[in-house]
Amino acid sequence: MARAAVPGRLTWQVATLSAARWENPSARTLVLDVPGWPGHLPGQHVDVRLTAPDGYQAQRSYSIASSWPTPDGDRLELTVQRLSDGEVSPYLTDDLPLGGQIELRGPVGGRFVWRPQGTAPVLLVAGGSGVVPLMSMIRTRAVLGDRHPFRLVYSLRSPAELYYGEELRRLASGDADLDVHYAYTRAAPPGWPGRPARLDAAALAEHGWPPESGADCFVCGPAAFVEVVADLLVDAGHDPGRIRTERFGGTT
Numbered sequence: 001m002a003r004a005a006v007p008g009r010l011t012w013q014v015a016t017l018s019a020a021r022w023e024n025p026s027a028r029t030l031v032l033d034v035p036g037w038p039g040h041l042p043g044q045h046v047d048v049r050l051t052a053p054d055g056y057q058a059q060r061s062y063s064i065a066s067s068w069p070t071p072d073g074d075r076l077e078l079t080v081q082r083l084s085d086g087e088v089s090p091y092l093t094d095d096l097p098l099g100g101q102i103e104l105r106g107p108v109g110g111r112f113v114w115r116p117q118g119t120a121p122v123l124l125v126a127g128g129s130g131v132v133p134l135m136s137m138i139r140t141r142a143v144l145g146d147r148h149p150f151r152l153v154y155s156l157r158s159p160a161e162l163y164y165g166e167e168l169r170r171l172a173s174g175d176a177d178l179d180v181h182y183a184y185t186r187a188a189p190p191g192w193p194g195r196p197a198r199l200d201a202a203a204l205a206e207h208g209w210p211p212e213s214g215a216d217c218f219v220c221g222p223a224a225f226v227e228v229v230a231d232l233l234v235d236a237g238h239d240p241g242r243i244r245t246e247r248f249g250g251t252t
């Protein structure tokens with residue numbers, strides 16, 4: 001990577017919203033200018049801090065969605081899912097204006113990271129917004145021209161909740177070593193083979209890697225989803241030492 005990423009650089013920095021786009025009606029990608037950003041490893045997150053005029057502060061973690069290096073200059077992207085009863089996420093999705101500023105520190109996290117060394121294939125399993133750090137891995141692999149075989153199994157309730165759909169389609173269509181499988185739990189798109197269902201052992205066996213492949217597995221999403229998927233992978237025979245998990249909190 002062009003610059004060494006420095007895990008745990010815990011100094012608050014001011015970040016300015018330079019662009020934003022909606023991934024779907026409830027998730028917004030924030031493109032942030034962070035002067036002097038040291039770089040990151042795909043899978044790391046940042047802490048975001050908001051300060052109200054009366055001095056009240058709220059702090060949350062958000063995974064980094066963008067690659068490092070980036071294809072078009074230094075920038076940091078986060079994708080935030082609005083929780084209608086949440087405190088911080090509705091502000092970031094609906095209220096933070098272009099040119100607006102927040103504080104962040106990072107990158108944070110040293111285990112849930114993909115390093116493009118070694119030869120093991122990679123299995124990414126996402127539940128909902130858990131696709132965000134996995135997308136950073138997919139984007140970093142693409143920017144580096146890396147050819148590690150990647151398989152993404154992405155569980156979501158319905159097509160309306162998809163993140164990065166067009167980009168994933170484009171990346172996978174030009175790359176025989178990147179496979180993307182969607183698992184819809186409540187509503188599938190028209191013509192989709194099969195019925196909506198929760199991810200199970202059969203789906204992971206069909207769309208993931210066999211345990212003897214020695215795959216590196218990254219599982220991210222709501223806590224309950226991560227527990228179930230990690231157990232399924234262990235039960236299937238995957239080496240627990242190769243299963244890395246990131247929990248976003250909550251149970252849905």
Ligand SMILES: Cc1cc2nc3c(=O)[nH]c(=O)nc-3n(C[C@H](O)[C@H](O)[C@H](O)COP(=O)(O)OP(=O)(O)OC[C@H]3O[C@@H](n4cnc5c(N)ncnc54)[C@H](O)[C@@H]3O)c2cc1C
Nearest residue numbers: 060061062063079080081083085086087088089129132248
């Ligand atoms: C490492 C990491 C990475 C993350 N990455 C992302 C990401 O990329 N994108 C993303 O969208 N999110 C991510 N998250 C989740 C994020 O940090 C926030 O938790 C999320 O945005 C909700 O914050 P909020 O302030 O809107 O909601 P909160 O105000 O924190 O509320 C969250 C939920 O908890 C409930 N709740 C709050 N207080 C209580 C209480 N006292 N009793 C009972 N229930 C309560 C609320 O009803 C709500 O449903 C990540 C989390 C972690 C740990």
